Amino acid sequence: MSVAMSSLSEFAIASADGLYVELVSKWATAKLPQNPSVYCTGGRKSNAKGLVKSVRQLAYEVENIVDEFTYHENKRQQWRLDNTCKRFIQRSLHLPKDWYVRHEVAAKLQDINRRMTSITDRARQFEVQQLEQKGTTSHYDSNWKNRLNESSLFFKDDDLVGIKKPQHELLGWLMAEEARRTVISVVGMGGSGKTTLVANTFNKQSVKQHFDFCSWITVSQQYAIEELFKSIVKDIYNQTTGDRPMQVDAMTYRGLVETLVQFLQTRRYLIVLDDVWSIRFWQEITIAFPEGMRGSRVVITTRREDVVLCQSGFVTHIHQIQPLGMKDAWELFCMKAFPNDLGGCPSHLDESLARNLVEKCEGLPLAIAALGGSMSSKKSITEWRRVHDNLAWELSNNPSLEIMKAISMLSYHDLPFQLKQCFLYCSIFPEDYQIHRKRIMRLWMAEGFLESANNVLPEAVAESYLLELISRSLLQVSGSNAFGRPQKFKMHDLIRDFALSMAKEEGFVAAFNGDIGVEEKGIHRCSIQVKDKEITTGNGTSQLRSLIIFVVDESSTFNKLPSGLKLLRVLDLENAPINEVPSEIGELFNLRYLNLSRTQVKVLPKSIGKLYKLQSLLLKFTKIMKLPNEIVKLQNLRHLSAYHLAKTELRHIMEVFDSIEVPQNICMLKSLQVLHCVRVTRGLLIELKEMEQLRRIGLDRLTEADEEHLCISIQRMRHLHYLWLGSQPQVALKLDALPSAPPYLEKLFLYGKLEKVPHWFKTLLNLKLLSLRDSELGEDTISHIQTLPNLLQLNLVRNAFVGERLCFVEGFKKLRHLYLRGLSELKEIVIGNGVMPVLESLAVLRCKELRRLPYGWEHRTHLKEVRLYDVSSELVESICRNGTDHLPTNPHILLIRTDEDEAQVESKWVHQILN
Numbered sequence: 001m002s003v004a005m006s007s008l009s010e011f012a013i014a015s016a017d018g019l020y021v022e023l024v025s026k027w028a029t030a031k032l033p034q035n036p037s038v039y040c041t042g043g044r045k046s047n048a049k050g051l052v053k054s055v056r057q058l059a060y061e062v063e064n065i066v067d068e069f070t071y072h073e074n075k076r077q078q079w080r081l082d083n084t085c086k087r088f089i090q091r092s093l094h095l096p097k098d099w100y101v102r103h104e105v106a107a108k109l110q111d112i113n114r115r116m117t118s119i120t121d122r123a124r125q126f127e128v129q130q131l132e133q134k135g136t137t138s139h140y141d142s143n144w145k146n147r148l149n150e151s152s153l154f155f156k157d158d159d160l161v162g163i164k165k166p167q168h169e170l171l172g173w174l175m176a177e178e179a180r181r182t183v184i185s186v187v188g189m190g191g192s193g194k195t196t197l198v199a200n201t202f203n204k205q206s207v208k209q210h211f212d213f214c215s216w217i218t219v220s221q222q223y224a225i226e227e228l229f230k231s232i233v234k235d236i237y238n239q240t241t242g243d244r245p246m247q248v249d250a251m252t253y254r255g256l257v258e259t260l261v262q263f264l265q266t267r268r269y270l271i272v273l274d275d276v277w278s279i280r281f282w283q284e285i286t287i288a289f290p291e292g293m294r295g296s297r298v299v300i301t302t303r304r305e306d307v308v309l310c311q312s313g314f315v316t317h318i319h320q321i322q323p324l325g326m327k328d329a330w331e332l333f334c335m336k337a338f339p340n341d342l343g344g345c346p347s348h349l350d351e352s353l354a355r356n357l358v359e360k361c362e363g364l365p366l367a368i369a370a371l372g373g374s375m376s377s378k379k380s381i382t383e384w385r386r387v388h389d390n391l392a393w394e395l396s397n398n399p400s401l402e403i404m405k406a407i408s409m410l411s412y413h414d415l416p417f418q419l420k421q422c423f424l425y426c427s428i429f430p431e432d433y434q435i436h437r438k439r440i441m442r443l444w445m446a447e448g449f450l451e452s453a454n455n456v457l458p459e460a461v462a463e464s465y466l467l468e469l470i471s472r473s474l475l476q477v478s479g480s481n482a483f484g485r486p487q488k489f490k491m492h493d494l495i496r497d498f499a500l501s502m503a504k505e506e507g508f509v510a511a512f513n514g515d516i517g518v519e520e521k522g523i524h525r526c527s528i529q530v531k532d533k534e535i536t537t538g539n540g541t542s543q544l545r546s547l548i549i550f551v552v553d554e555s556s557t558f559n560k561l562p563s564g565l566k567l568l569r570v571l572d573l574e575n576a577p578i579n580e581v582p583s584e585i586g587e588l589f590n591l592r593y594l595n596l597s598r599t600q601v602k603v604l605p606k607s608i609g610k611l612y613k614l615q616s617l618l619l620k621f622t623k624i625m626k627l628p629n630e631i632v633k634l635q636n637l638r639h640l641s642a643y644h645l646a647k648t649e650l651r652h653i654m655e656v657f658d659s660i661e662v663p664q665n666i667c668m669l670k671s672l673q674v675l676h677c678v679r680v681t682r683g684l685l686i687e688l689k690e691m692e693q694l695r696r697i698g699l700d701r702l703t704e705a706d707e708e709h710l711c712i713s714i715q716r717m718r719h720l721h722y723l724w725l726g727s728q729p730q731v732a733l734k735l736d737a738l739p740s741a742p743p744y745l746e747k748l749f750l751y752g753k754l755e756k757v758p759h760w761f762k763t764l765l766n767l768k769l770l771s772l773r774d775s776e777l778g779e780d781t782i783s784h785i786q787t788l789p790n791l792l793q794l795n796l797v798r799n800a801f802v803g804e805r806l807c808f809v810e811g812f813k814k815l816r817h818l819y820l821r822g823l824s825e826l827k828e829i830v831i832g833n834g835v836m837p838v839l840e841s842l843a844v845l846r847c848k849e850l851r852r853l854p855y856g857w858e859h860r861t862h863l864k865e866v867r868l869y870d871v872s873s874e875l876v877e878s879i880c881r882n883g884t885d886h887l888p889t890n891p892h893i894l895l896i897r898t899d900e901d902e903a904q905v906e907s908k909w910v911h912q913i914l915n
Contacts, residue, residue: 053506054115055119056506056507057507058112058115058116058119060524062112064543064567065105065109065112067567067590068567069101069105070590072101160196160200161328161331161332161335162193162324162325162328162329162332162365163200166197167200167201170184170186170197170198170201170319171201171206171207173317174207174210174270174297174299175206175210176295177295178295178315180291180293180314181290181293181296181297181298181314181315182296182297182315182316182317183298183300183314183315183317184297184298184299184300184316185299185301185302185307185316185318186198186300186301186302187301187302187303187305187308187319187473188303188320188321188473189303189364189408189411189473189474189476189495190366190407190410190411190473191367191407192303192323192364192365192366192473193365193366194301194302194321195274195275196365198272198299199216202214202299207270210268210270211268212267212268212269213239213263213270214239214269214270214271215231215235216274217231217232217271217272217273217274218275219274219276219277220275220277221277221278221410221414223278225253225285226253228285229257229285229288230248230249232271233248233251233256233259233260234248236260256288257287260288260289261287261290264292264296267292267296268294268295268296269289269296269297270296270297270298270299271289271297271298272298272299272300272301273285273299273300273301275301276301276302276307277303277304277307277414278307279304281307282300291314303472303473304471304473305471305472305473306471323363323364324363324365324368326358326359326363329358329361329368332365333354333358333361333368333369333372336368336369336371336372336373336376337371337372337373338376339376348381349381349384350381353384353385353388354384356388357371357387357388357391360391360493360494361493362492364492366404366407367404367408367494370401370403370404371401371404374387374394374398374401375387391497392497392500395494395497395501404494405498408495408498409498409502411472411473411474412499412502414472415474418449418465419465419468419469421447422449422465422466422469423475423499424499424503424508424509425440425444425508425525425546426440426489426491426499427491427496427499427500427503427511428509428511428546428548429511429527429550430511430527430550431493431496432490432493433490434478434479434488434489434490435475435488435489435490435491436487436488437463437485437486437488437489440466440489441459441462442462442593442616442639443570443572444465445458445459445593445615445616445638446569446570446592446593446615447525447569447570449465450465457673459673466486466489467486470486470489474495475490475491476492477489478490482768482769482817483768483793507524509524509546510523510525510527511526511528511529512527512529522543523544524543524545525545525546525547526546526547526548527548527549527550529550529551529552530549530550530551530552531552541562541563541564542567543567544565544567544568545567545568545569545570546568546569546570546572547561547562547565547568547571548570548572549572549576550575551576561582561584565588566587566588566589567590568588568590568591569592570593571588571591571594571595572593572595573599574597574598574599574618576599577600578596578599578601579599579601580601580603581596581603581604581605581608583605583606583607584607586605586607586610586611587610588611589610589612589613590613591613592614592615592616592636593614593615593616594614594616594618595618596622597618597620597621597641598620598621598622599622601619601623601624602622602623603624604619604624604628605628606628607630608628608631608634609628609631609632611634612633612634612635612636614634615638615639616637616638616639617637617639617640617641618639618642619641619642619643619660620643621645621657622644622645623644623645625660625661626660626661626662627642627661627662629663631662631663632663632666635668635669635670636671637669637671638671638672638674639672639673639674640662640669640672640675640676641674641676641677642660642676642677642678643657643658643659643660643677644658644659644660645658658700659678659679659698659699659700659701659726660677660679661678662678662684664683664684664687665687666678666684666687666691667688667689667691669691671693672691672693672694673693673694674694674696674697675694675697675698676696676697676698676722677698677699677700677724678698679700679701680699680700680701680702680706680710682705682706682709685709685710686709688709688713689713689716691713692717692719693719694717694719694720695719695722696720696721696722697717697720697722698723698724698725699724699726700726701726701728702725702726702727702728702731702733702752703727703731704731704732704734707734707735707736708737710735711735711737711738711739712737714738715740715742717742718742718743718744719742720742720745721745721746721747722745722746722747723747723748723749724751725749725750726749726750726751726752727751727752727753728752730753731752731753732754732755733750733751733752733775735754738758738760740763741760741761741763741764741767743765743766745764745766746766746767746768746769747767747768747769748767748770748771749773750772750773750775751772751774752773752774753774754772754775754776754777757780757781757785761784761785762784762787764788765788765789765790766790767791768791768792768793769791769793769795770785770788770791770793770794771794771795771797772795772796772800772801773795773797773798773800774799774800775800775801776799776800776802777800777801777802778802779803779807781801782806782808782809785811785812786808786809786812786835787811788811791814792816792817793815793817793818793819794815794817795820795821796819796820796821797819797820797821798821798822798823799822799823799824801823801826802823803825803826804825804826804827804828805827805828806820806823806830807830808830808831808835809832810832810834810835812835812836812839813838814838815836815839816838816839816840816841817840817841817843818836818839818842818843819843820842820843820845821843821844821847822845822846823847824848824849826849826850827849827850828850829844829850829853829854830854830855831854831856836860837862839863840862840864840865841863841864841866841867842857843866843867844866844867844868844869845868845869845870845896846869847870847871848871848872850871850872850875851872851875852874852878853866853879858892863892864892866890866892866894868894868895869896876895879893880895
């Protein structure tokens with residue numbers, strides 16, 4: 001009987017999985033308008049949206065079947081593994097239920113097959129209707145975006161704001177004496193004013209007179225290279241003979257290229273290629289633009305940064321469009337909203353409401369102009385307040401704002417299927433939320449959004465997706481690490497509103513602000529902002545895949561999880577005011593991501609061992625001191641990040657976190673990539689030799705006797721790129737037995753006394769960040785570090801260096817950031833000529849004996865910031881102007897006045913260590 005049941009189980013899962021893949025494929029590749037709400041009207045719009053919704057709903061239902069059936073199978077397997085007599089009787093009683101579940105699965109699959117056949121027939125009929133109506137209907141217009149772009153050529157100077165400075169830069173590149181052909185790229189998100197800036201510059205008489213031939217070509221997402229060439233050839237005839245010979249339309253590709261090269265070779269030309277989307281486009285079109293050495297220019301506008309990166313082998317300039325400042329944004333808004341009131345906002349309206357609306361646009365010209373135009377028809381304060389309080393609804397339902405949504409979402413519709421899911425998922429975070437790189441990557445992994453690729457880690461795939469969304473201007477970088485690698489991101493408010501409306505309509509994602517509970521059925525992923533009351537839930541949680549809690553204020557309460565979460569894949573409770581994890585968490589068999597960071601949780605329940613699908617377990621700054629032995633059952637675990645919150649006083653952030661204990665047989669977790677930060681035992685070090693797959697590890701409480709086993713383990717971790725080692729207090733950190741550093745190591749943190757600089761430092765060829773604390777190294781320390789070829793940041797903390805004179809006499813060619821803290825004997829810093837030529841920031845904290853800054857620091861052109869805290873009064877007086885204000889005379893210097901301000905600086909540094 002058990003064999004038959006097992007076969008039926010495998011068949012059901014395989015059938016459901018295959019059906020799910022087929023449905024998702026149909027959803028992703030359906031031949032429907034990219035955005036039915038923009039391009040279709042009437043019955044065709046309803047048919048298109050209805051078909052998409054039906055296919056999507058089927059895909060979700062099949063996914064539910066797979067997950068629910070797997071849930072029951074998992075419970076049955078647990079019963080089978082228990083051989084006690086009591087369990088045998090209970091298993092016998094559960095047999096009818098098992099058969100009932102299988103019968104239900106079979107019935108649901110048959111019903112879905114029937115409905116899928118019906119949908120397929122409707123889709124075929126819809127395609128026939130499209131073919132019949134093609135060329136005769138006005139409902140679908142593929143040229144609307146081209147006409148909108150080219151209308152920018154006719155804007156008057158008086159209608160434009162905020163373009164003087166970027167236009168000056170653009171004119172400088174166009175009119176420069178450089179004889180080689182130059183490509184100028186103007187990059188920015190949709191609606192940022194790229195086309196407007198270039199069009200206004202293109203139309204200037206001085207530009208027209210400077211070039212022998214000028215041509216404006218709108219490229220767009222769907223382009224035919226021959227048609228673009230024909231457009232340029234027609235411009236040639238228009239500007240030379242005044243007519244358009246009929247034979248141009250009949251010319252071959254070769255004939256078009258020969259005509260263009262022959263004409264442009266002897267002339268100084270300017271060609272604008274507006275709205276470029278494809279990274280292949282430049283390779284296709286550049287053949288027709290000869291060098292000529294006559295000062296020719298090609299200008300490209302694009303919202304994709306990767307388009308710019310594909311251009312090489314010639315002179316290039318890149319202008320990144322910046323959002324309008326509040327002054328210019330307000331001027332543009334008033335110009336559109338109050339065209340007859342030269343004084344700005346009329347007295348009978350509330351100017352604060354108007355300014356709040358402008359701030360929501362975050363400097364995006366298209367949004368400001370569209371919103372201002374829409375508000376021009378609203379004359380009462382009531383109407384203004386209604387729009388202000390319901391802006392998200394207005395953006396999706398107000399016809400006068402439809403063009404703004406269409407422009408903003410073109411980038412979305414250009415995305416492949418997997419990236420669309422990842423983008424929509426980002427809307428689950430609150431407005432203006434800083435999304436951290438690793439957090440969103442691990443969430444995408446847990447949700448199964450990533451394509452599998454042979455020999456490519458899912459983390460690498462996730463990062464490529466993230467960079468793709470950034471390059472398409474769908475996410476904005478809001479913070480980078482010392483290496484220039486993007487670390488934090490946000491969604492433009494309006495982009496998020498559009499994305500959230502689409503995601504909610506599809507049942508994909510919903511965000512609740514805390515005033516309402518999760519009542520809506522069919523929502524698969526949601527976030528809840530917990531305010532001053534407990535979460536209320538209705539019947540809307542049974543299909544949830546993701547639940548993310550965001551705490552708004554310290555008075556928030558969150559006592560228990562909503563019920564009915566058995567299909568949950570993501571549970572993110574970071575910062576939630578909870579102090580225990582319910583033992584029922586083991587029932588969440590589908591859970592792949594669990595984040596309890598910065599909670600008051602003290603113990604993990606043993607039932608955590610049932611979460612065999614768990615990939616990420618994040619326990620940063622909790623009160624957990626030891627992980628249960630059951631943790632070793634999590635065979636799919638990839639990321640284990642845990643620090644014990646040793647103190648609640650955050651005066652000195654480096655002192656508040658401590659390592660935690662893990663089971664000695666943690667090496668059983670063969671998928672683990674991240675293990676940080678754990679307390680060492682002799683048995684653990686011996687076992688670590690088996691964890692060659694680790695890429696990130698943090699080990700604490702090391703002793704001198706641990707040297708041999710520690711170095712053997714590290715030597716075998718060939719993929720390691722992050723290494724954090726700390727010794728017990730007053731104990732030397734012995735590392736001489738390590739022959740060479742892991743070849744790909746990028747970040748190294750050594751916390752403990754070093755009798756000398758390890759000999760293998762010379763092998764740190766890829767090291768970018770080095771942090772030493774309590775090392776007690778002497779004046780020869782720097783000579784072992786200065787030759788590291790790729791070092792970007794150096795941290796010397798709490799007597800890492802003992803001596804009065806810290807000398808950097810050579811090397812450090814790439815160092816950008818130097819952080820010195822708690823060097824009690826330090827009196828002087830010497831940086832030789834030519835040393836640290838690209839240094840950008842210098843932080844000196846709690847070096848009370850320091851008398852002066854390095855000689856000539858004020859003449860370093862790259863140095864942007866010097867932060868000082870708790871240094872000698874002699875140094876403070878030397879950099880401050882006379883009087884009582886004690887303000888630095890140099891704008892690059894920031895004097896930190898309070899412990900709280902110091903904590904902010906230190907927090908930034910600690911973030912680099914822990915992430």
